[in-house]
Amino acid sequence: MNISVIVPLKNEEESLPELAAWIERVMDAHHFTYEVWMIDDGSTDDSWGVIQQLAAQNPHIKGIKFQRNYGKSAALNEGFNAAQGDVVITMDADLQDSPDEIPELYRMIMEDGYDLVSGWKKKRYDNAFTKNLPSKLYNFTTTRMSGVKLHDMNCGLKSYRKKVIKSIEVYGEMHRYIPVIAKWNGFRKIGEKVVEHRARKYGVTKFGLERFINGFLDLATIMFIGKFGKRPMHLFGALGSLSFFIGFVIALYMAIAKIFFDKVNMTDRPLFYLGLLCMIIGSQLFLTGFIGELVTRNATERNSYLVEERMDHSSPVTDDDLQLANLPDRRL
Structure with a gap:
């Protein structure tokens, strides 16, 4: 038609x-x-x-x-x-x-x-x-x-x-x-x-x-x-790692500043809460990617791909092949 x-x-x-x-x-x-x-x-x-x-x-x-x-x-x-x-x-x-x-x-x-x-x-x-x-x-x-x-x-x-x-x-x-x-x-x-x-x-x-x-x-x-349908961790994991790293750097800076340069209470500075927020969001994004990977890997169509052409030059099965196939499996 x-x-x-x-x-x-x-x-x-x-x-x-x-x-x-x-x-x-x-x-x-x-x-x-x-x-x-x-x-x-x-x-x-x-x-x-x-x-x-x-x-x-x-x-x-x-x-x-x-x-x-x-x-x-x-x-x-x-x-x-x-x-x-x-x-x-x-x-x-x-x-x-x-x-x-x-x-x-x-x-x-x-x-x-x-x-x-x-x-x-x-x-x-x-x-x-x-x-x-x-x-x-x-x-x-x-x-x-x-x-x-x-x-x-x-x-x-x-x-x-x-x-x-x-x-x-x-x-x-x-x-x-x-x-x-x-x-x-x-x-x-x-x-x-x-x-x-x-x-x-x-x-x-x-x-x-x-x-x-x-x-x-x-x-x-x-x-x-x-x-990212088959690899959600590549998106959420990358964003989560980046966000957590930014938060960690901010927290490290605040700790160094507290110890060596001033006596100001860290919790009085807005930057402290920004760093904390970045680490929390980063952890959540990373866990989202991890859960997405678990779902993807257990999906029934996780290895379903569109094949445009296929060439197969496999030789025909011989009598020797059939005899070998009937031998007991001796692998340890």
């Missing part, structure tokens, strides 16, 4: 028939074999009924319905698990993403060799204050922190090589950082394409201002897990 299209949605009953027909026209015109997964994220309108009707008319259309609203990340994660296409395209259901972009996004993966291509809505039709300005700030911050240079990290229109979406897991608000997650999983060839952004035709936006706070916290989580 050439392409899997994943469409997460909530309360988009009006736009779905038009979107499905548009995708079908594009796929037929380019002779793609395809499937469309429409993921209903707890809609309260008749979106699921519309999906059922569309699936009855077009066997390429498939659906998943959540019992309640779990969020876009959950919808994408379920779509990634279900997708079977060589290239996976994600797009929003509100008709602001154009299916006409699909052929070029597919070509960039299959011919140009990209692992992931993100759309860039260079010209937007959103409110400049509530969406455009925060989006620019978000993209600037994410690029600085992650090193993934994209103009529109949160664009819903993206294409992926199949092995990318089968190697990552998204939850919370982490769908905004899929390129960052892909990078930390070793997929380095990440590109972008200028795509058409259309004004919303039906309904209203489903995202509020709280996404910026949640998004920042999820970025911090991704950065920590990507760098």
Whole structure:
């Protein structure tokens, strides 16, 4: 199968028939074999009924319905698990993403060799204050922190090589950082394409201002897990040792000053409490890293790694090998 299209949605009953027909026209015109997964994220309108009707008319259309609203990340994660296409395209259901972009996004993966291509809505039709300005700030911050240079990290229109979406897991608000997650999983060839952004035709936006706070916290989580997920002691142990050392130096200075230079009571000086605080915080950070190491080393996936290729030139097992294997173990 050439392409899997994943469409997460909530309360988009009006736009779905038009979107499905548009995708079908594009796929037929380019002779793609395809499937469309429409993921209903707890809609309260008749979106699921519309999906059922569309699936009855077009066997390429498939659906998943959540019992309640779990969020876009959950919808994408379920779509990634279900997708079977060589290239996976994600797009929003509100008709602001154009299916006409699909052929070029597919070509960039299959011919140009990209692992992931993100759309860039260079010209937007959103409110400049509530969406455009925060989006620019978000993209600037994410690029600085992650090193993934994209103009529109949160664009819903993206294409992926199949092995990318089968190697990552998204939850919370982490769908905004899929390129960052892909990078930390070793997929380095990440590109972008200028795509058409259309004004919303039906309904209203489903995202509020709280996404910026949640998004920042999820970025911090991704950065920590990507760098220190399997070695938390390297972060907390280093910070704890540094803090404890600073506190110890302050305490040593105070002790020397007390003994040799003055008779002032150490507990009357604020510097004494600063040194004490640094040593306490340092000890706590070090113990946090130690506990994190214990948890990591006992985790069932502590040695789970993504293997890109494997070469095995092992010789076939001979009769002599089998006879040796049946000898009793005489090691002390």
